[in-house]
Amino acid sequence: MYKKLEITIMLVVLALMISCEQDLTFPESYYDCNELVNSPNHPKEDEYSNLISEIVGSGVPGMMLTIHNNQNGYWSGAQGFADLSSGIRLSPCNITRVGSTVKTFTAVTILMLQEEGLLDLDDQITDYLSNNQIKGLENAKESTIKQLLLHSSGIYNYIQSLKFQTASLNDLTKSWGPDELLEQARGKDAYFAPGTDVLYSNTGYVLLGMIIEKVTGKPFYEVFEEKLFIPYDLTFTQFAATDPVPDGIIRGYVDLYSNLNLINATYYSGWDYYTADGGLISNAYDLNKFMTNLFQGDILSQESLKEMMTWVAPKDGYGDGFQTFYGMGIFRIETDFGTAYMHSGDAIGYFASMAYFPKQDVTITWAVNGNYGKVDEFTQSKAAMEKIYGTVLGE
Numbered sequence: 001m002y003k004k005l006e007i008t009i010m011l012v013v014l015a016l017m018i019s020c021e022q023d024l025t026f027p028e029s030y031y032d033c034n035e036l037v038n039s040p041n042h043p044k045e046d047e048y049s050n051l052i053s054e055i056v057g058s059g060v061p062g063m064m065l066t067i068h069n070n071q072n073g074y075w076s077g078a079q080g081f082a083d084l085s086s087g088i089r090l091s092p093c094n095i096t097r098v099g100s101t102v103k104t105f106t107a108v109t110i111l112m113l114q115e116e117g118l119l120d121l122d123d124q125i126t127d128y129l130s131n132n133q134i135k136g137l138e139n140a141k142e143s144t145i146k147q148l149l150l151h152s153s154g155i156y157n158y159i160q161s162l163k164f165q166t167a168s169l170n171d172l173t174k175s176w177g178p179d180e181l182l183e184q185a186r187g188k189d190a191y192f193a194p195g196t197d198v199l200y201s202n203t204g205y206v207l208l209g210m211i212i213e214k215v216t217g218k219p220f221y222e223v224f225e226e227k228l229f230i231p232y233d234l235t236f237t238q239f240a241a242t243d244p245v246p247d248g249i250i251r252g253y254v255d256l257y258s259n260l261n262l263i264n265a266t267y268y269s270g271w272d273y274y275t276a277d278g279g280l281i282s283n284a285y286d287l288n289k290f291m292t293n294l295f296q297g298d299i300l301s302q303e304s305l306k307e308m309m310t311w312v313a314p315k316d317g318y319g320d321g322f323q324t325f326y327g328m329g330i331f332r333i334e335t336d337f338g339t340a341y342m343h344s345g346d347a348i349g350y351f352a353s354m355a356y357f358p359k360q361d362v363t364i365t366w367a368v369n370g371n372y373g374k375v376d377e378f379t380q381s382k383a384a385m386e387k388i389y390g391t392v393l394g395e
Contacts, residue, residue: 023085023251023264031082031248033093033236036285039073044392049077051391056080058378059260061253061370062090066288067392068363076285082250082369084262094250095236095281096367097269098352099345102239102280105224106208107149107329108294111304112227118215121146121307125207128214133179136186137203143194145211148204149328150312156188157201159271172268175244178206178275197315198326202277209276220276232293234286240279244270249281252349255373262370265349278347287354288365295341295356295363309341321382336386337393344380346371351380357393364392 042048044067052063062080076092113119119128125143126134134140143153158164164184168174185203192199212220221239229237238246245267252269253262272278293299300308311325311332318324322333333340333355342355352367366388368379378384 025086026083026088028086028088031088031091031094031250033091033095033248035091036074036076036093038075038077042072042075045075045077047391048075049079051388052077052079055368055378055384058374059255060368060375060378061262062250063366063368063379064090064092064094064096064284065364065366065388066092066284068288068292070361074285074288076288080369084251084253085264090250090369092285093236093283095238095246095248095283096250096352096369097240097252097345097347097350098280098282098287098367099272099278099347099350100202101282101287101343101345101352101354102276102278103205103345104294104329104343104354105228105280105290106205106212106220106276107308108299109212109220109223109227110145110149110208111300111308111328113212113215115301115304119145119211121149125211128211129207133182133210134207137182138188138190139194140207143204145208146328147194148208150198150310151200151204151326152196152198152312153194153201153204154190154192154197154199155201155203155207156185156190157199158182158184158203158206161185161188164271168271173270175270175273176275178210181206181271181275198312199314202272205277206275212276221279228290228299232289232299234282234290236286237280237282237290240273240281244273246281250369252347253370253375254349255370255375258373260374262375269347269349272347278345280345282352282367284352284365284367287352287367288363291341291354291356291365292363295358296361322385335389337389340389346380351376353380353385355385355389357389360393362393364388 056079064078066076068074078090078092080090082088082090139154147153161184209220251266254265308328325332338359340355344353351371354365356363
């Protein structure tokens with residue numbers, strides 16, 4: 001669901017393919033970035049720094065963390081490495097892949113377009129997408145924009161297709177276009193009738209990106225830039241479509257054998273470079289600014305924000321994770337420290353998470369340049385998230 005995309009991948013094959021690659025080396029200047037201004041004398045600076053140090057010391061290549069509350073402003077820190085091969089330390093201003101966190105940006109953009117009168121969430125997606133675009137996608141002709149946003153359309157999630165996973169492994173550097181990704185979902189049975197349940201589907205967010213382009217006449221990532229990146233001063237944020245592996249992006253690593261023997265996977269994340277279900281490049285600081293502005297009411301109207309938080313519980317429960325409810329491009333989870341509105345994102349070699357706690361009015365965001373295997377235990381498991389939340393929100 002919101003945590004980690006359940007991709008069935010042939011880990012041994014992937015490891016063999018990646019291990020044949022030679023790591024490129026870069027000078028320290030390659031990772032230069034504009035340093036952030038931290039709130040001075042933050043009362044919990046030592047606790048935050050010790051938390052990052054402990055997680056990195058567990059075997060995570062690098063971690064950046066940003067905290068915001070109105071009393072102390074923004075605090076950002078980072079430890080570990082931006083590039084293991086070159087021995088270059090990670091800075092909180094470095095850019096990284098943040099995966100499916102972009103779904104919150106996609107949903108907010110759709111809601112902004114509704115505020116402008118360019119669409120209505122109750123519109124059928126067939127009002128905007130052609131028969132050719134949605135052919136073979138069961139439930140597409142019956143689904144609304146709102147159902148795409150809520151993951152309640154039942155449309156098959158392309159990333160679960162074994163055909164897609166095999167094709168990705170056979171060409172790890174391939175960049176997939178939206179039509180190619182939709183092709184992986186065509187002819188697949190829907191999970192349920194539209195509006196009867198919720199289940200995470202990347203396919204729905206590919207379609208939402210296409211709807212944004214239809215109503216604006218622009219690439220969806222340009223609309224993100226015009227409506228979100230520039231107005232809210234997200235200076236470290238860009239979309240992969242404009243530059244899939246930009247200069248300065250930190251190296252990403254995978255722990256395929258669950259032994260913390262990390263393998264460079266920086267160039268193997270290309271299936272979402274051109275679609276609105278992933279592909280965002282940012283850092284913990286910009287993600288924090290975005291979430292803080294969003295939930296403090298600075299981006300959407302109160303009516304739109306309330307509509308975004310239309311919570312729906314999955315019928316099959318939430319497994320052994322947090323009690324979870326689906327909203328529009330956002331999830332509500334119940335933690336030991338209260339309710340949080342959050343979204344996480346994976347790309348091969350990268351993970352990021354962003355959470356806003358309304359009771360405390362605190363935003364917590366972090367990003368790491370490693371995933372799979374033991375790395376996930378320290379950065380994105382329920383226990384890891386509770387540890388991070390507890391350090392920030394506990395007494």
